[in-house]
Amino acid sequence: xxxxxxxxxxxxxxxxxxxxxxxxxxxxxxxxxxxxxxxxxxxxxxxxxxxxxxxxxxxxxxxxxxxxxxxxxxxxxxxxxxxxxxxxxxxxxxxxxxxxxxxxxxxxxxxxxxxxxxxxxxxxxxxxxxxxxxxxxxxxxxxxxxxxxxxxxxxxxxxxxxxxxxxxxxxxxxxxxxxxxxxxxxxxxxxxxxxxxxxxxxxxxxxxxxxxxxxxxxxxxxxxxxxxxxxxxxxxxxxxxxxxxxxxxxxxxxxxxxxxxxxxxxxxxxxxxxxxxxxxxxxxxxxxxxxxxxxxxxxxxxxxxxxxxxxxxxxxxxxxxxxxxxxxxxxxxxxxxxxxxxxxxxxxxxxxxxxxxxxxxxxxxxxxxxxxxxxxxxxxxxxxxxxxxxxxxxxxxxxxxxxxxxxxxxxxxxxxxxxxxxxxxxxxxxxxxxxxxxxxxxxxxxxxxxxxxxxxxxxxxxx
Numbered sequence: 001x002x003x004x005x006x007x008x009x010x011x012x013x014x015x016x017x018x019x020x021x022x023x024x025x026x027x028x029x030x031x032x033x034x035x036x037x038x039x040x041x042x043x044x045x046x047x048x049x050x051x052x053x054x055x056x057x058x059x060x061x062x063x064x065x066x067x068x069x070x071x072x073x074x075x076x077x078x079x080x081x082x083x084x085x086x087x088x089x090x091x092x093x094x095x096x097x098x099x100x101x102x103x104x105x106x107x108x109x110x111x112x113x114x115x116x117x118x119x120x121x122x123x124x125x126x127x128x129x130x131x132x133x134x135x136x137x138x139x140x141x142x143x144x145x146x147x148x149x150x151x152x153x154x155x156x157x158x159x160x161x162x163x164x165x166x167x168x169x170x171x172x173x174x175x176x177x178x179x180x181x182x183x184x185x186x187x188x189x190x191x192x193x194x195x196x197x198x199x200x201x202x203x204x205x206x207x208x209x210x211x212x213x214x215x216x217x218x219x220x221x222x223x224x225x226x227x228x229x230x231x232x233x234x235x236x237x238x239x240x241x242x243x244x245x246x247x248x249x250x251x252x253x254x255x256x257x258x259x260x261x262x263x264x265x266x267x268x269x270x271x272x273x274x275x276x277x278x279x280x281x282x283x284x285x286x287x288x289x290x291x292x293x294x295x296x297x298x299x300x301x302x303x304x305x306x307x308x309x310x311x312x313x314x315x316x317x318x319x320x321x322x323x324x325x326x327x328x329x330x331x332x333x334x335x336x337x338x339x340x341x342x343x344x345x346x347x348x349x350x351x352x353x354x355x356x357x358x359x360x361x362x363x364x365x366x367x368x369x370x371x372x373x374x375x376x377x378x379x380x381x382x383x384x385x386x387x388x389x390x391x392x393x394x395x396x397x398x399x400x401x402x403x404x405x406x407x408x409x410x411x412x413x414x415x416x417x418x419x420x421x422x423x424x425x426x427x428x429x430x431x432x433x434x435x436x437x438x439x440x441x442x443x444x445x446x447x448x449x450x451x452x453x454x455x456x457x458x459x460x461x462x463x
Contacts, residue, residue, distance in 0.1 A: 042311035043303045058226050065220045066195040075188055082187035084271035085278045104152045107179045110231045117151045118176055121169040122242050124159040128166035129249045135263045139168030177267035184232055184268040196220045197289045221300050240297035261290035
């Protein structure tokens, strides 16, 4: 068909009874607005082009959610060696010596090639989620040995022939994870996982409760998984997706999320070569954490909205928000539109990335003042944009304790506003947010009113 016959041509491609529609657009693309199909495109681009800036951006937001002391933070960043519980006793050491020799797949460091081999097990298991006791009932040892040898040899295996049972593949998948030199979730992230599990909600008085804060936990996991090595992240996504669908069939296979977590926690998060007695009180916490990952796995491998926005601004400089979620995230409250930050303005974290990548030391020093003001604006904006909660009310009350922060301050006579040049943190933030210009206008209006009163008094005395 000629191109001029229609603006869009539709071709039908038949293959094995499947019809595929291919749309060929003849319209000229708009070069000023690139079409991005992957919502995390700019996130991944920053990860590959500026890995250190990307890590700094993610870490700055992780520490906003969880409290990591200096030593644990250094372990997370890799500056110091990870310190995790170690094995005690002769029995564990003996079991470690009995481990099999390293192979191409089993016992070797995690690689994309190894994941490709293990994916054959994952794909086969995803078609057999109905098997009762899947991942709990062990497979046949001889069949497992034969399957292990084939996978180590890099063979393409047809598991549908009936030579192997799903329990064989399930047991071998757990064995593969258990024989990795390092847990799939890595030793460096061990303490961060414990801290995320401790995130709870606050009551009306601003005190912590025992109710888990699922939203903050999901956000923290999203950020933490962005710091995993690419191979670990790829396999973790495949594994959690498999376990998620397994748990959805628990009415058939009798394997709930917590049952699966009990089976897999020792293989993907426990430090290597330890026993249950070495972890003591953390076992239940680790199991609950893995169960949480299984239940919410479909949300954990997406970048948070503000990370997408920052990276998009970094590469395009676009002032157009990309979605309704971004508008909701970045817009100010209706009650205080004056203090709202313009949605398109990047945060200080984003400006820090720009500085590290492209700025000179002279430029950094010249922009220090504007950076500080922007940071204070974002702090005040963050408080005003927080969901209604006891914590927000408590922060607002702290702001209102300072003069000039209460609406009635301007209505009082000038001599009753004590310490209007307060150097407290609340006063500094307020002046930075509202700007010195507003304060000067208020002062000028006060002086003009005072002059007019004095003038009227002078006229009256002359009369």
